[in-house]
Amino acid sequence: MVLKCIAIDDEPLALRLISEYVSRFPSLQLVKTFEDAISGAEYLKTAQIDLLFVDINMPDITGIDLVRSLKDKPMVIFTTAYKNFAYEGFELEALDYILKPIDIKRFTKAVEKAVDYFNYKNKTTVEETDESLYVYSEYRMVKIELNTIEYxxxxxxxxxxxxxxxxxxxxxxxxxxxxxxxxxxxxxxxxxxxxxxxxxxxxxxxxxxxxxxxxxxxxxxxxxxxxxxxxx
CATH class of the missing domain: 2.40.50.1020 (LytTr DNA-binding domain)
Known part of the structure:
Protein backbone atom coordinates (compact mmCIF):
# COMPACT_ATOMS: atom_id res chain seq x y z
CA MET A 1 0.00 0.00 0.00
CA VAL A 2 1.41 3.37 -1.09
CA LEU A 3 -0.32 6.68 -0.42
CA LYS A 4 -0.23 9.11 -3.32
CA CYS A 5 0.35 12.63 -2.06
CA ILE A 6 0.98 16.18 -3.21
CA ALA A 7 2.41 19.23 -1.43
CA ILE A 8 1.31 22.83 -1.89
CA ASP A 9 3.38 25.66 -0.42
CA ASP A 10 4.43 29.07 -1.76
CA GLU A 11 7.87 28.66 -0.13
CA PRO A 12 10.25 26.64 -2.37
CA LEU A 13 12.43 25.73 0.62
CA ALA A 14 9.46 24.29 2.47
CA LEU A 15 8.50 22.23 -0.58
CA ARG A 16 12.02 20.86 -0.90
CA LEU A 17 12.04 19.89 2.77
CA ILE A 18 8.67 18.11 2.50
CA SER A 19 9.86 16.35 -0.68
CA GLU A 20 13.00 15.18 1.10
CA TYR A 21 11.05 13.95 4.11
CA VAL A 22 8.48 12.13 1.97
CA SER A 23 11.26 10.31 0.12
CA ARG A 24 12.21 8.59 3.39
CA PHE A 25 8.87 6.77 3.57
CA PRO A 26 8.21 3.78 1.28
CA SER A 27 4.53 4.16 2.15
CA LEU A 28 4.37 7.58 0.45
CA GLN A 29 4.65 8.63 -3.20
CA LEU A 30 4.95 12.35 -3.86
CA VAL A 31 3.18 12.80 -7.19
CA LYS A 32 3.52 16.59 -7.59
CA THR A 33 4.38 19.79 -5.77
CA PHE A 34 2.87 23.23 -6.32
CA GLU A 35 4.08 26.69 -5.34
CA ASP A 36 0.64 28.27 -5.72
CA ALA A 37 -2.69 27.14 -4.30
CA ILE A 38 -4.72 27.77 -7.45
CA SER A 39 -2.66 25.34 -9.56
CA GLY A 40 -2.82 22.78 -6.78
CA ALA A 41 -6.59 23.16 -6.46
CA GLU A 42 -7.06 22.69 -10.21
CA TYR A 43 -4.97 19.53 -10.13
CA LEU A 44 -6.98 18.13 -7.21
CA LYS A 45 -10.23 18.47 -9.14
CA THR A 46 -9.30 15.52 -11.37
CA ALA A 47 -6.46 13.68 -9.63
CA GLN A 48 -6.91 10.76 -7.24
CA ILE A 49 -4.80 11.76 -4.24
CA ASP A 50 -4.73 10.10 -0.82
CA LEU A 51 -2.85 12.72 1.20
CA LEU A 52 -2.39 16.47 0.87
CA PHE A 53 0.33 18.51 2.59
CA VAL A 54 -0.76 22.14 2.33
CA ASP A 55 0.44 25.44 3.74
CA ILE A 56 -2.20 27.75 5.18
CA ASN A 57 -0.84 31.25 4.54
CA MET A 58 -0.44 31.66 0.77
CA PRO A 59 -0.84 34.81 -1.34
CA ASP A 60 -3.56 33.72 -3.79
CA ILE A 61 -5.92 31.65 -1.63
CA THR A 62 -5.32 30.17 1.78
CA GLY A 63 -4.87 26.47 2.36
CA ILE A 64 -8.05 26.60 4.46
CA ASP A 65 -10.07 27.96 1.53
CA LEU A 66 -8.45 25.49 -0.85
CA VAL A 67 -9.45 22.49 1.25
CA ARG A 68 -12.90 23.93 1.86
CA SER A 69 -13.44 24.19 -1.92
CA LEU A 70 -12.66 20.53 -2.61
CA LYS A 71 -15.60 18.28 -3.36
CA ASP A 72 -13.71 15.04 -2.65
CA LYS A 73 -11.19 15.72 0.07
CA PRO A 74 -8.06 13.61 0.55
CA MET A 75 -6.55 13.28 4.00
CA VAL A 76 -5.12 16.69 4.89
CA ILE A 77 -2.04 17.66 6.88
CA PHE A 78 -1.73 21.43 7.27
CA THR A 79 1.76 22.92 7.47
CA THR A 80 2.03 26.46 8.78
CA ALA A 81 4.08 28.88 10.86
CA TYR A 82 0.96 30.12 12.64
CA LYS A 83 -1.02 28.52 15.47
CA ASN A 84 -4.17 30.60 15.11
CA PHE A 85 -5.68 28.52 12.31
CA ALA A 86 -6.15 25.41 14.41
CA TYR A 87 -9.92 25.75 14.73
CA GLU A 88 -10.41 26.03 10.97
CA GLY A 89 -8.33 22.89 10.55
CA PHE A 90 -10.58 21.14 13.03
CA GLU A 91 -13.71 22.21 11.12
CA LEU A 92 -12.29 20.68 7.94
CA GLU A 93 -11.34 17.47 9.78
CA ALA A 94 -7.65 17.83 9.07
CA LEU A 95 -5.65 14.75 9.94
CA ASP A 96 -2.91 16.81 11.53
CA TYR A 97 -1.54 20.33 11.93
CA ILE A 98 2.27 20.72 11.80
CA LEU A 99 3.97 23.95 12.78
CA LYS A 100 6.99 25.20 10.83
CA PRO A 101 9.91 24.73 10.89
CA ILE A 102 8.90 21.12 10.29
CA ASP A 103 10.81 18.63 12.39
CA ILE A 104 11.35 15.12 11.01
CA LYS A 105 10.08 13.50 14.23
CA ARG A 106 6.87 15.51 14.08
CA PHE A 107 6.54 14.78 10.36
CA THR A 108 7.01 11.06 11.00
CA LYS A 109 4.27 11.09 13.63
CA ALA A 110 1.87 12.73 11.15
CA VAL A 111 2.73 10.24 8.39
CA GLU A 112 2.24 7.25 10.68
CA LYS A 113 -1.15 8.66 11.64
CA ALA A 114 -2.05 9.04 7.95
CA VAL A 115 -1.10 5.44 7.13
CA ASP A 116 -2.97 4.06 10.16
CA TYR A 117 -6.05 6.13 9.41
CA PHE A 118 -6.02 5.20 5.72
CA ASN A 119 -6.08 1.50 6.64
CA TYR A 120 -8.78 2.14 9.26
CA LYS A 121 -11.17 4.09 7.04
CA ASN A 122 -10.82 1.72 4.10
CA LYS A 123 -12.15 -1.25 6.04
CA THR A 124 -15.60 -2.18 4.77
CA THR A 125 -16.86 -3.24 8.20
CA VAL A 126 -15.92 -2.89 11.85
CA GLU A 127 -14.04 -6.04 12.78
CA GLU A 128 -14.14 -7.61 16.20
CA THR A 129 -10.34 -7.61 16.17
CA ASP A 130 -10.17 -3.82 15.76
CA GLU A 131 -8.15 -2.37 18.61
CA SER A 132 -8.41 1.37 18.04
CA LEU A 133 -10.81 4.22 17.34
CA TYR A 134 -10.12 7.49 15.53
CA VAL A 135 -11.86 10.75 16.44
CA TYR A 136 -11.24 14.47 15.91
CA SER A 137 -10.21 16.25 19.08
CA GLU A 138 -8.03 19.26 19.91
CA TYR A 139 -7.90 20.24 16.22
CA ARG A 140 -6.49 16.97 14.92
CA MET A 141 -7.19 13.28 14.50
CA VAL A 142 -6.62 11.28 17.69
CA LYS A 143 -6.10 7.54 17.92
CA ILE A 144 -7.64 5.86 20.99
CA GLU A 145 -6.81 2.29 21.97
CA LEU A 146 -10.07 0.46 22.67
CA ASN A 147 -8.74 -1.20 25.81
CA THR A 148 -8.23 2.23 27.40
CA ILE A 149 -11.89 3.28 27.07
CA GLU A 150 -13.77 3.20 30.38
CA TYR A 151 -17.08 4.48 28.96
Missing amino acids: IESMEDYIKIHITNDKTILTLMPLKKVLEKLPSTKFQRIHRSYIVPVGKIRSILNRKVQLTDAELPVSESYLDFVRNWKQR
Whole structure:
Protein backbone atom coordinates (compact mmCIF):
# COMPACT_ATOMS: atom_id res chain seq x y z
CA MET A 1 0.00 0.00 0.00
CA VAL A 2 1.41 3.37 -1.09
CA LEU A 3 -0.32 6.68 -0.42
CA LYS A 4 -0.23 9.11 -3.32
CA CYS A 5 0.35 12.63 -2.06
CA ILE A 6 0.98 16.18 -3.21
CA ALA A 7 2.41 19.23 -1.43
CA ILE A 8 1.31 22.83 -1.89
CA ASP A 9 3.38 25.66 -0.42
CA ASP A 10 4.43 29.07 -1.76
CA GLU A 11 7.87 28.66 -0.13
CA PRO A 12 10.25 26.64 -2.37
CA LEU A 13 12.43 25.73 0.62
CA ALA A 14 9.46 24.29 2.47
CA LEU A 15 8.50 22.23 -0.58
CA ARG A 16 12.02 20.86 -0.90
CA LEU A 17 12.04 19.89 2.77
CA ILE A 18 8.67 18.11 2.50
CA SER A 19 9.86 16.35 -0.68
CA GLU A 20 13.00 15.18 1.10
CA TYR A 21 11.05 13.95 4.11
CA VAL A 22 8.48 12.13 1.97
CA SER A 23 11.26 10.31 0.12
CA ARG A 24 12.21 8.59 3.39
CA PHE A 25 8.87 6.77 3.57
CA PRO A 26 8.21 3.78 1.28
CA SER A 27 4.53 4.16 2.15
CA LEU A 28 4.37 7.58 0.45
CA GLN A 29 4.65 8.63 -3.20
CA LEU A 30 4.95 12.35 -3.86
CA VAL A 31 3.18 12.80 -7.19
CA LYS A 32 3.52 16.59 -7.59
CA THR A 33 4.38 19.79 -5.77
CA PHE A 34 2.87 23.23 -6.32
CA GLU A 35 4.08 26.69 -5.34
CA ASP A 36 0.64 28.27 -5.72
CA ALA A 37 -2.69 27.14 -4.30
CA ILE A 38 -4.72 27.77 -7.45
CA SER A 39 -2.66 25.34 -9.56
CA GLY A 40 -2.82 22.78 -6.78
CA ALA A 41 -6.59 23.16 -6.46
CA GLU A 42 -7.06 22.69 -10.21
CA TYR A 43 -4.97 19.53 -10.13
CA LEU A 44 -6.98 18.13 -7.21
CA LYS A 45 -10.23 18.47 -9.14
CA THR A 46 -9.30 15.52 -11.37
CA ALA A 47 -6.46 13.68 -9.63
CA GLN A 48 -6.91 10.76 -7.24
CA ILE A 49 -4.80 11.76 -4.24
CA ASP A 50 -4.73 10.10 -0.82
CA LEU A 51 -2.85 12.72 1.20
CA LEU A 52 -2.39 16.47 0.87
CA PHE A 53 0.33 18.51 2.59
CA VAL A 54 -0.76 22.14 2.33
CA ASP A 55 0.44 25.44 3.74
CA ILE A 56 -2.20 27.75 5.18
CA ASN A 57 -0.84 31.25 4.54
CA MET A 58 -0.44 31.66 0.77
CA PRO A 59 -0.84 34.81 -1.34
CA ASP A 60 -3.56 33.72 -3.79
CA ILE A 61 -5.92 31.65 -1.63
CA THR A 62 -5.32 30.17 1.78
CA GLY A 63 -4.87 26.47 2.36
CA ILE A 64 -8.05 26.60 4.46
CA ASP A 65 -10.07 27.96 1.53
CA LEU A 66 -8.45 25.49 -0.85
CA VAL A 67 -9.45 22.49 1.25
CA ARG A 68 -12.90 23.93 1.86
CA SER A 69 -13.44 24.19 -1.92
CA LEU A 70 -12.66 20.53 -2.61
CA LYS A 71 -15.60 18.28 -3.36
CA ASP A 72 -13.71 15.04 -2.65
CA LYS A 73 -11.19 15.72 0.07
CA PRO A 74 -8.06 13.61 0.55
CA MET A 75 -6.55 13.28 4.00
CA VAL A 76 -5.12 16.69 4.89
CA ILE A 77 -2.04 17.66 6.88
CA PHE A 78 -1.73 21.43 7.27
CA THR A 79 1.76 22.92 7.47
CA THR A 80 2.03 26.46 8.78
CA ALA A 81 4.08 28.88 10.86
CA TYR A 82 0.96 30.12 12.64
CA LYS A 83 -1.02 28.52 15.47
CA ASN A 84 -4.17 30.60 15.11
CA PHE A 85 -5.68 28.52 12.31
CA ALA A 86 -6.15 25.41 14.41
CA TYR A 87 -9.92 25.75 14.73
CA GLU A 88 -10.41 26.03 10.97
CA GLY A 89 -8.33 22.89 10.55
CA PHE A 90 -10.58 21.14 13.03
CA GLU A 91 -13.71 22.21 11.12
CA LEU A 92 -12.29 20.68 7.94
CA GLU A 93 -11.34 17.47 9.78
CA ALA A 94 -7.65 17.83 9.07
CA LEU A 95 -5.65 14.75 9.94
CA ASP A 96 -2.91 16.81 11.53
CA TYR A 97 -1.54 20.33 11.93
CA ILE A 98 2.27 20.72 11.80
CA LEU A 99 3.97 23.95 12.78
CA LYS A 100 6.99 25.20 10.83
CA PRO A 101 9.91 24.73 10.89
CA ILE A 102 8.90 21.12 10.29
CA ASP A 103 10.81 18.63 12.39
CA ILE A 104 11.35 15.12 11.01
CA LYS A 105 10.08 13.50 14.23
CA ARG A 106 6.87 15.51 14.08
CA PHE A 107 6.54 14.78 10.36
CA THR A 108 7.01 11.06 11.00
CA LYS A 109 4.27 11.09 13.63
CA ALA A 110 1.87 12.73 11.15
CA VAL A 111 2.73 10.24 8.39
CA GLU A 112 2.24 7.25 10.68
CA LYS A 113 -1.15 8.66 11.64
CA ALA A 114 -2.05 9.04 7.95
CA VAL A 115 -1.10 5.44 7.13
CA ASP A 116 -2.97 4.06 10.16
CA TYR A 117 -6.05 6.13 9.41
CA PHE A 118 -6.02 5.20 5.72
CA ASN A 119 -6.08 1.50 6.64
CA TYR A 120 -8.78 2.14 9.26
CA LYS A 121 -11.17 4.09 7.04
CA ASN A 122 -10.82 1.72 4.10
CA LYS A 123 -12.15 -1.25 6.04
CA THR A 124 -15.60 -2.18 4.77
CA THR A 125 -16.86 -3.24 8.20
CA VAL A 126 -15.92 -2.89 11.85
CA GLU A 127 -14.04 -6.04 12.78
CA GLU A 128 -14.14 -7.61 16.20
CA THR A 129 -10.34 -7.61 16.17
CA ASP A 130 -10.17 -3.82 15.76
CA GLU A 131 -8.15 -2.37 18.61
CA SER A 132 -8.41 1.37 18.04
CA LEU A 133 -10.81 4.22 17.34
CA TYR A 134 -10.12 7.49 15.53
CA VAL A 135 -11.86 10.75 16.44
CA TYR A 136 -11.24 14.47 15.91
CA SER A 137 -10.21 16.25 19.08
CA GLU A 138 -8.03 19.26 19.91
CA TYR A 139 -7.90 20.24 16.22
CA ARG A 140 -6.49 16.97 14.92
CA MET A 141 -7.19 13.28 14.50
CA VAL A 142 -6.62 11.28 17.69
CA LYS A 143 -6.10 7.54 17.92
CA ILE A 144 -7.64 5.86 20.99
CA GLU A 145 -6.81 2.29 21.97
CA LEU A 146 -10.07 0.46 22.67
CA ASN A 147 -8.74 -1.20 25.81
CA THR A 148 -8.23 2.23 27.40
CA ILE A 149 -11.89 3.28 27.07
CA GLU A 150 -13.77 3.20 30.38
CA TYR A 151 -17.08 4.48 28.96
CA ILE A 152 -18.46 7.00 26.46
CA GLU A 153 -20.85 9.77 27.47
CA SER A 154 -23.14 11.86 25.28
CA MET A 155 -23.12 15.63 25.78
CA GLU A 156 -25.69 16.85 23.22
CA ASP A 157 -23.72 17.35 19.98
CA TYR A 158 -20.47 16.15 21.55
CA ILE A 159 -19.34 12.95 23.18
CA LYS A 160 -16.87 12.60 26.03
CA ILE A 161 -14.71 9.50 25.90
CA HIS A 162 -13.51 8.56 29.36
CA ILE A 163 -10.22 6.71 29.19
CA THR A 164 -7.80 5.14 31.64
CA ASN A 165 -6.17 7.30 34.34
CA ASP A 166 -9.10 9.74 34.56
CA LYS A 167 -8.41 11.30 31.17
CA THR A 168 -11.15 12.39 28.79
CA ILE A 169 -11.34 13.16 25.08
CA LEU A 170 -14.07 15.46 23.76
CA THR A 171 -15.19 15.19 20.14
CA LEU A 172 -18.01 16.51 17.98
CA MET A 173 -19.95 13.33 17.14
CA PRO A 174 -23.33 11.81 18.07
CA LEU A 175 -23.34 8.70 20.25
CA LYS A 176 -24.98 6.66 17.51
CA LYS A 177 -22.14 7.46 15.10
CA VAL A 178 -19.37 6.40 17.46
CA LEU A 179 -21.23 3.17 18.24
CA GLU A 180 -21.08 2.29 14.53
CA LYS A 181 -17.29 2.57 14.70
CA LEU A 182 -16.96 0.14 17.61
CA PRO A 183 -17.02 -3.70 17.54
CA SER A 184 -20.48 -4.74 18.74
CA THR A 185 -19.32 -7.62 20.97
CA LYS A 186 -17.03 -5.28 22.92
CA PHE A 187 -19.18 -2.15 23.31
CA GLN A 188 -22.89 -1.77 24.01
CA ARG A 189 -25.22 1.15 24.48
CA ILE A 190 -27.05 1.01 27.82
CA HIS A 191 -28.72 4.43 27.83
CA ARG A 192 -29.36 7.31 25.44
CA SER A 193 -26.30 8.94 27.06
CA TYR A 194 -23.89 6.04 27.61
CA ILE A 195 -21.88 3.34 25.83
CA VAL A 196 -19.87 0.90 27.93
CA PRO A 197 -17.14 -1.68 27.24
CA VAL A 198 -18.76 -5.04 27.99
CA GLY A 199 -15.53 -6.55 29.30
CA LYS A 200 -15.20 -3.87 32.00
CA ILE A 201 -18.63 -4.40 33.58
CA ARG A 202 -18.16 -5.62 37.15
CA SER A 203 -21.84 -6.06 38.00
CA ILE A 204 -25.37 -5.00 37.09
CA LEU A 205 -27.85 -4.39 39.90
CA ASN A 206 -31.11 -2.44 40.01
CA ARG A 207 -30.63 -1.18 36.49
CA LYS A 208 -27.21 0.19 37.35
CA VAL A 209 -24.00 -0.89 35.58
CA GLN A 210 -20.99 -0.91 37.86
CA LEU A 211 -17.69 -0.25 36.10
CA THR A 212 -14.26 0.11 37.66
CA ASP A 213 -14.70 3.79 38.58
CA ALA A 214 -18.25 4.65 37.58
CA GLU A 215 -21.86 3.59 38.08
CA LEU A 216 -24.14 4.24 35.11
CA PRO A 217 -27.91 3.86 34.64
CA VAL A 218 -29.56 1.44 32.20
CA SER A 219 -32.64 2.90 30.48
CA GLU A 220 -35.83 0.99 29.70
CA SER A 221 -34.94 0.72 26.01
CA TYR A 222 -31.78 -1.26 26.76
CA LEU A 223 -32.97 -3.77 29.36
CA ASP A 224 -32.44 -6.59 26.84
CA PHE A 225 -28.73 -5.95 27.24
CA VAL A 226 -29.01 -6.55 31.00
CA ARG A 227 -30.83 -9.86 30.47
CA ASN A 228 -28.29 -11.02 27.88
CA TRP A 229 -25.37 -10.00 30.08
CA LYS A 230 -26.70 -11.98 33.05
CA GLN A 231 -27.06 -15.08 30.89
CA ARG A 232 -23.41 -15.05 29.88
